[in-house]
Amino acid sequence: MELELIRGIWDYHWWGNRKLFDEAKALGEETATKEIGRQFSFSTLKGMLAHIYGADRIWLARWKGESPTKLYGDSDFASLTDLRRSWDTLEAEQRAFVTSLGTGDLKRTLDYQSTDGKPYGQPLWQLLQHVVNHATHHRSEIATMVTMTKGSPASTDMVLFYRQPKG
Amino acid sequence: MSVDLIRELYGYHHWANRRLFDIAADLGAAVVSRDMGTHWSFPTIKGMFAHVYGADLLWLSRWKGSSPGRMQADADFPTMGDLRAMWDRLEVEQRAFVDGLSEVDLARPVTYRNTQGDGFQVALGPLLQHVVNHATHHRSEVATMITLASGSPPDTGIATYRTAVVKG
Numbered sequence: 254m255e256l257e258l259i260r261g262i263w264d265y266h267w268w269g270n271r272k273l274f275d276e277a278k279a280l281g282e283e284t285a286t287k288e289i290g291r292q293f294s295f296s297t298l299k300g301m302l303a304h305i306y307g308a309d310r311i312w313l314a315r316w317k318g319e320s321p322t323k324l325y326g327d328s329d330f331a332s333l334t335d336l337r338r339s340w341d342t343l344e345a346e347q348r349a350f351v352t353s354l355g356t357g358d359l360k361r362t363l364d365y366q367s368t369d370g371k372p373y374g375q376p377l378w379q380l381l382q383h384v385v386n387h388a389t390h391h392r393s394e395i396a397t398m399v400t401m402t403k404g405s406p407a408s409t410d411m412v413l414f415y416r417q418p419k420g
Numbered sequence: 421m422s423v424d425l426i427r428e429l430y431g432y433h434h435w436a437n438r439r440l441f442d443i444a445a446d447l448g449a450a451v452v453s454r455d456m457g458t459h460w461s462f463p464t465i466k467g468m469f470a471h472v473y474g475a476d477l478l479w480l481s482r483w484k485g486s487s488p489g490r491m492q493a494d495a496d497f498p499t500m501g502d503l504r505a506m507w508d509r510l511e512v513e514q515r516a517f518v519d520g521l522s523e524v525d526l527a528r529p530v531t532y533r534n535t536q537g538d539g540f541q542v543a544l545g546p547l548l549q550h551v552v553n554h555a556t557h558h559r560s561e562v563a564t565m566i567t568l569a570s571g572s573p574p575d576t577g578i579a580t581y582r583t584a585v586v587k588g
Contacts, residue, residue, distance in 0.1 A: 293564060386577065396557075
């Protein structure tokens, strides 16, 4: 069951990311780079989405045994279209990684260094949950930013995802 | 290990809820009841916490086989102190429920009705994950609201919980 639980939240993660990305895209590139407020972790929609991408990317690299010192962010992407291209590639790599995991892999202790060089070691399953939870935090900010811009976006509540008919 | 995964997730959930609740409670009654705008899911910090509590309560009932027709919310709690007292009890019940789970329970389909009466069926494991994810969404809003009221609160990420609290 643990593999199903982990794969389930990752399918949810890709679904939720894409839904909010598409909401931001529909507002146009100009709106996506507009400063919405310093109370948010990142002040623009593009910056927030780029941060989710950057965190997802750095964690995947760590799971594969590297510890990058650079976290990708807003300034690495000229537009949402640029970001989408890189994100599609990353998502395919993530999907291959998550699909390949067995129960033994989930228990494996992952040693990595943060971007400032501090060492950590945690079981992989905890980190797989962390990345999804991290994105939910920032997707919530995006939802509020979209609400401030044009009105409330469609919900990305996890139960809605699980209630969808599965093809 | 799926049971461990869920139990640790609830350890995180309880830690994160309390971490933000304590900071909010310190801001005082006037701040937590201040209307901060209609762009939030709930316009006050107290209302947001009451909603996280209400959803947790509702889902625990559904897992135990009853589908309440009403969700508890802001108006049910005059103060943060009132909410805290109810939440402490709920947390104990939630922990007992999660501690009592076995691997087979997680695959069990839960049949429930939402507050409008529509029927659904979802496996217990994913619903347990849903409740924590739901709270993370609203904790993010609370974090931004606290930032507006007094400055940015500390991180409530899972990685922080593991390294600072569980240590391993």
